[in-house]
Amino acid sequence: MAKPLGAWVLLLLVSGSYAQQMDTYRYQRELQGITEQWHTIVLPDAIFGKISPDLSDIRIKGVSASNDTIEAPYLLQIAEEKLALEAVAFNRVNTAHNEAGYYFTFEVPTAEAINQLQLNFEQQNFDWKLRLEGSQDQNEWFTMVEDYRILAIKNNNTDYHFSTINFPTSKYRYLRVCIASKEAPKLTTASITMRTLTEGTYRTYPIQTMETTQRKEAKQTEIEVLLPMPVPLSQLSIEVLDTFDYYRPVTIQYCTDSIHTEKGWRYNYRTLSSGTLNSMEANTFSLGTNTITRRVKMLIHNQDNQALNIGTVSLKGYVHQLIARFQTPATYYLVYGNKYKAKPQYDITRFAEKIPSTATALTLGPEQVIDQAAPEKAAPLFENKVFLWVLMIIIIAVLGGFTLKMMSGK
Numbered sequence: 001m002a003k004p005l006g007a008w009v010l011l012l013l014v015s016g017s018y019a020q021q022m023d024t025y026r027y028q029r030e031l032q033g034i035t036e037q038w039h040t041i042v043l044p045d046a047i048f049g050k051i052s053p054d055l056s057d058i059r060i061k062g063v064s065a066s067n068d069t070i071e072a073p074y075l076l077q078i079a080e081e082k083l084a085l086e087a088v089a090f091n092r093v094n095t096a097h098n099e100a101g102y103y104f105t106f107e108v109p110t111a112e113a114i115n116q117l118q119l120n121f122e123q124q125n126f127d128w129k130l131r132l133e134g135s136q137d138q139n140e141w142f143t144m145v146e147d148y149r150i151l152a153i154k155n156n157n158t159d160y161h162f163s164t165i166n167f168p169t170s171k172y173r174y175l176r177v178c179i180a181s182k183e184a185p186k187l188t189t190a191s192i193t194m195r196t197l198t199e200g201t202y203r204t205y206p207i208q209t210m211e212t213t214q215r216k217e218a219k220q221t222e223i224e225v226l227l228p229m230p231v232p233l234s235q236l237s238i239e240v241l242d243t244f245d246y247y248r249p250v251t252i253q254y255c256t257d258s259i260h261t262e263k264g265w266r267y268n269y270r271t272l273s274s275g276t277l278n279s280m281e282a283n284t285f286s287l288g289t290n291t292i293t294r295r296v297k298m299l300i301h302n303q304d305n306q307a308l309n310i311g312t313v314s315l316k317g318y319v320h321q322l323i324a325r326f327q328t329p330a331t332y333y334l335v336y337g338n339k340y341k342a343k344p345q346y347d348i349t350r351f352a353e354k355i356p357s358t359a360t361a362l363t364l365g366p367e368q369v370i371d372q373a374a375p376e377k378a379a380p381l382f383e384n385k386v387f388l389w390v391l392m393i394i395i396i397a398v399l400g401g402f403t404l405k406m407m408s409g410k
Contacts, residue, residue, distance in 0.1 A: 029367050030331070031363075033360070036360060039326065040362070041323075041362050045205075048231050048292050049231075055320075057338040057341035059335050074324035075322065077322070081197060083195070085195055087193050090108045090192045093174075101178050102181060106176075108173055108175065114169070120188050121188060123152065127149070127152075128180065130177055132146075136172060137173075144167045145165060145167050150162060169194075202319070204314065205231055206227070210224070219301065221300040226295055227315065234287050234291075236273075236296070236313070238283045239283070239311035240279075240309065244279070246277070246279050248277045248303075249277075250274065252271070252274065252298055253269040253272055256269065273285050277300055321361075
């Protein structure tokens with residue numbers, strides 16, 4: 001009896017299960033203009049609110065003439081900026097002072113171009129103006145920057161340091177810094193570099209609404225920005241209309257999710273970046289590469305100062321594109337919208353250097369919603385004929401066993 005009964009139970013389990021569907025996505029866009037093996041696909045803003053935060057559920061699916069499904073491999077490319085700092089050897093040759101200030105002279109023995117000088121001082125709090133000069137022979141000096149302000153503030157609430165001098169690219173053999181100060185600046189270290197910045201490719205996103213709230217008890221200015229749709233953010237700029245000097249810590253947050261309560265919508269925020277809003281530098285803050293959100297909040301910590309007058313806020317994001325390889329003729333689609341999908345693993349990621357640097361961009365068709373197949377509803381066990389037959393056999397076998405046992409006992 002054991003083997004036949006086990007076989008019936010196995011049959012029951014198999015008949016009550018159903019196969020899971022694979023490659024279920026919510027949206028698709030047809031790829032138009034495929035003529036070569038390699039093509040690029042620029043991702044439109046409208047898809048970022050419908051894909052996973054890590055962009056893992058993007059696929060390129062093709063349907064061949066024989067109705068076979070093909071997956072084309074791709075590589076995600078983010079057009080972010082690239083910063084290179086190349087250190088240049090130098091010698092510190094002279095330190096002097098007179099009624100005009102304190103002088104520090106550096107010799108650059110090579111003929112390399114330079115455009116940045118970083119100074120570090122023993123003092124933790126200072127506010128100085130300086131002049132940077134260049135010369136080939138220390139006899140004739142040429143002004144490179146003038147009235148350049150360097151600043152350091154360190155206390156219980158603040159730790160800020162700005163003493164990097166940026167100047168036009170040059171090839172002077174000697175550099176001389178003159179700091180106008182009554183206190184002797186104690187220079188500890190210095191570095192001379194060539195700073196090369198390759199600009200990224202950005203999209204500037206329009207702002208739908210912007211609300212500014214003064215929270216006097218917290219001594220904060222809260223600015224909340226709403227965008228038309230979720231997009232990947234990488235840079236935020238804040239315009240301050242005041243012309244006086246200011247220095248305010250700022251925290252930048254983004255909305256992660258929302259909850260509807262009896263009092264309306266409640267939004268949950270997470271810190272994205274922090275920095276210092278100040279009159280020394282451009283108030284532009286880096287936000288990373290793949291933070292997808294629609295709501296951004298800025299908290300300006302005014303401490304005991306009067307609130308600043310804020311002008312415009314600008315939000316930008318890097319352009320995201322795919323470079324894909326097409327080998328088999330088919331009708332291809334960009335499909336997305338499956339939060340359970342893990343990132344794809346393609347061979348081409350290991351040979352990125354062999355992918356052509358230029359490729360023709362494809363045109364994306366309009367977004368189409370893919371009909372989702374409704375999961376098969378499992379019938380109740382007592383409506384399953386196989387289950388009823390197995391149950392009847394078990395009952396008959398049990399009753400027969402008891403009957404035989406009673407008869408043998410008599």
